[in-house]
Amino acid sequence: xxxxxxxxxxxxxxxxxxxxxxxxxxxxxxxxxxxxxxxxxxxxxxxxxxxxxxxxxxxxxxxxxxxxxxxxxxxxxxxxxxxxxxxxxxxxxxxxxxxxxxxxxxxxxxxxxxxxxxxxxxxxxxxxxxxxxxxxxxxxxxxxxxxxxxxxxxxxxxxxxxxxxxxxxxxxxxxxxxxxxxxxxxxxxxxxxxxxxxxxxxxxxxxxxxxxxxxxxxxxxxxxxxxxxxxxxxxxxxxxxxxxxxxxxxxxxxxxxxxxxxxxxxxxxxxxxxxxxxxxxxxxxxxxxxxxxxxxxxxxxxxxxxxxxxxxxxxxxxxxxxxxxxxxxxxxxxxxxxxxxxxxxxxxxxxxxxxxxxxxxxxxxxxxxxxxxxxxxxxxxxxxxxxxxxxxxxxxxxxxxxxxxxxxxxxxxxxx
Amino acid sequence: xxxxxxxxxxxxxxxxxxxxxxxxxxxxxxxxxxxxxxxxxxxxxxxxxxxxxxxxxxxxxxxxxxxxxxxxxxxxxxxxxxxxxxxxxxxxxxxxxxxxxxxxxx
Numbered sequence: 001x002x003x004x005x006x007x008x009x010x011x012x013x014x015x016x017x018x019x020x021x022x023x024x025x026x027x028x029x030x031x032x033x034x035x036x037x038x039x040x041x042x043x044x045x046x047x048x049x050x051x052x053x054x055x056x057x058x059x060x061x062x063x064x065x066x067x068x069x070x071x072x073x074x075x076x077x078x079x080x081x082x083x084x085x086x087x088x089x090x091x092x093x094x095x096x097x098x099x100x101x102x103x104x105x106x107x108x109x110x111x112x113x114x115x116x117x118x119x120x121x122x123x124x125x126x127x128x129x130x131x132x133x134x135x136x137x138x139x140x141x142x143x144x145x146x147x148x149x150x151x152x153x154x155x156x157x158x159x160x161x162x163x164x165x166x167x168x169x170x171x172x173x174x175x176x177x178x179x180x181x182x183x184x185x186x187x188x189x190x191x192x193x194x195x196x197x198x199x200x201x202x203x204x205x206x207x208x209x210x211x212x213x214x215x216x217x218x219x220x221x222x223x224x225x226x227x228x229x230x231x232x233x234x235x236x237x238x239x240x241x242x243x244x245x246x247x248x249x250x251x252x253x254x255x256x257x258x259x260x261x262x263x264x265x266x267x268x269x270x271x272x273x274x275x276x277x278x279x280x281x282x283x284x285x286x287x288x289x290x291x292x293x294x295x296x297x298x299x300x301x302x303x304x305x306x307x308x309x310x311x312x313x314x315x316x317x318x319x320x321x322x323x324x325x326x327x328x329x330x331x332x333x334x335x336x337x338x339x340x341x342x343x344x345x346x347x348x349x350x351x352x353x354x355x356x357x358x359x360x361x362x363x364x365x366x367x368x369x370x371x372x373x374x375x376x377x378x379x380x381x382x383x384x385x386x387x388x389x390x391x392x393x394x395x396x397x398x399x400x401x402x403x404x405x406x407x408x409x410x411x412x413x414x415x416x
Numbered sequence: 417x418x419x420x421x422x423x424x425x426x427x428x429x430x431x432x433x434x435x436x437x438x439x440x441x442x443x444x445x446x447x448x449x450x451x452x453x454x455x456x457x458x459x460x461x462x463x464x465x466x467x468x469x470x471x472x473x474x475x476x477x478x479x480x481x482x483x484x485x486x487x488x489x490x491x492x493x494x495x496x497x498x499x500x501x502x503x504x505x506x507x508x509x510x511x512x513x514x515x516x517x518x519x520x521x522x
Binding site: 240242243252253254255256300302303304305307309310311344400401402403 | 429430431443444447448450451465466468469470472473474475476477478479482484500502503504505
């Protein structure tokens with residue numbers, strides 16, 4: 001692996017940047033691996049990376065049915081924060097935040113993680129009470145948080161409408177200064193390059209069609225490139241998790257919904273932080289190249305189509321204009337959808353399954369991107385040790401039988 | 417007559433749902449009610465935690481044909497069943513609540 005630095009940049013400039021080596025190999029699949037990861041999104045690639053880096057397991061394949069990062073990793077609004085309400089969720093997302101903070105150096109790949117702060121607006125007295133409660137809970141867990149009033153919000157984001165006469169007046173906000181955004185493609189590419197350098201095979205255009213079992217243990221996967229033997233299989237397929245679960249005869253408490261996002265034409269810098277609102281339901285940030293990145297809620301119906309209904313876009317933009325009336329003249333450039341795997345308590349499922357050697361990491365719903373490094377880190381631990389790390393132990397599939405749900409619905413700073 | 421299931425708005429779309437009582441209406445008049453025919457177990461005292469979890473939380477969530485419930489919230493306010501493909505979003509059929517969809521079990 002070529003180490004990226006100012007010197008390699010200068011050296012390659014001499015050859016007009018035409019001689020950069022590919023960032024990862026594309027080997028044909030071997031007949032057997034110690035671990036097979038199904039799904040080459042950010043979470044799957046991070047899992048492979050940490051399996052190699054933290055646990056020394058390098059005979060690993062990542063199987064991706066399309067190209068890496070082509071699913072939700074390349075379709076989200078790239079917001080990173082860890083201001084969840086409940087201890088279990090906060091600690092999991094904060095682990096991820098800590099990894100984000102050193103990720104570009106660790107991967108030797110610039111993921112453009114920008115800690116520009118995340119504002120979660122409050123529009124009612126109850127919103128403000130919830131914000132105070134959440135900020136206090138965060139601070140008790142060592143996560144930074146502040147409560148701002150409307151004047152402070154206006155001082156930070158001059159373009160926002162804080163008029164008390166608006167329909168949903170902004171009364172204040174919570175602010176997590178360590179939150180921000182990252183470059184989503186770079187996250188997939190950086191983890192892929194890092195994993196590949198440690199010996200992981202990244203196999204694209206290879207779709208898993210069946211999970212083969214003997215007795216109650218997995219023995220491998222059938223793919224469009226043939227049978228691949230593996231005694232441990234980690235499934236990280238987001239919106240397609242139920243499809244993979246059905247291959248192993250399992251049922252999951254997951255429903256797949258379209259989640260849409262859109263970006264505007266690029267404009268000069270107007271918004272240097274992330275603004276989210278639970279009450280009017282929309283979130284917005286401005287990417288480094290100038291486009292406004294906008295998202296909101298899921299379509300209510302089950303859908304695998306990577307597109308949703310136009311009424312959702314309409315509602316999203318109405319919410320954005322409630323906060324930023326000045327954006328009414330901005331044209332939207334692109335709009336798309338991803339398939340998110342929504343769990344009943346808006347928390348992920350990471351852990352073992354009733355089938356031996358089969359591990360699932362799913363249910364991240366609308367908020368998986370922020371968790372990419374942490375999710376990979378705990379899932380790698382789970383697969384390597386055949387037991388969950390204490391950070392992801394509460395996120396087992398059994399919690400739906402035991403009743404110990406982690407109800408982040410609405411509590412987690414934004415409605416899901 | 418070709419079956420309409422989408423109001424075409426270029427790349428974007430919105431479902432056109434045929435309410436069994438009111439006829440074809442825009443999706444925004446309806447609310448989604450999830451997977452159809454989840455029957456509440458009757459022998460509740462004998463249920464294990466896993467059986468409860470299966471009833472409460474586990475879903476088919478199929479990629480493809482799906483039998484689901486919708487309610488015409490801003491119309492007749494009646495529930496009905498829709499057979500819809502979850503990939504193409506094409507609606508194959510709608511049924512009144514007391515009508516049996518093909519292949520549907522008791």
